[in-house]
Amino acid sequence: MGRSAAPLLIEQLEREGDDPDHWCVALEAVTGENPVPEIASGDLVRIT
Numbered sequence: 001m002g003r004s005a006a007p008l009l010i011e012q013l014e015r016e017g018d019d020p021d022h023w024c025v026a027l028e029a030v031t032g033e034n035p036v037p038e039i040a041s042g043d044l045v046r047i048t
Contacts, residue, residue, distance in 0.1 A: 005030050006031055009023050022044070024048065
């Protein structure tokens with residue numbers, strides 16, 4: 001699915017709220033981008 005999967009991954013992250021899974025890793029793998037600021041590193045809720 002490539003980049004077309006990005007919106008689906010973001011929707012899933014939004015649905016999971018305060019208990020997110022590691023979909024951000026998949027999002028980075030699909031897009032090649034890491035938009036997470038250093039301050040949020042390791043904090044899944046902040047990353048989401």
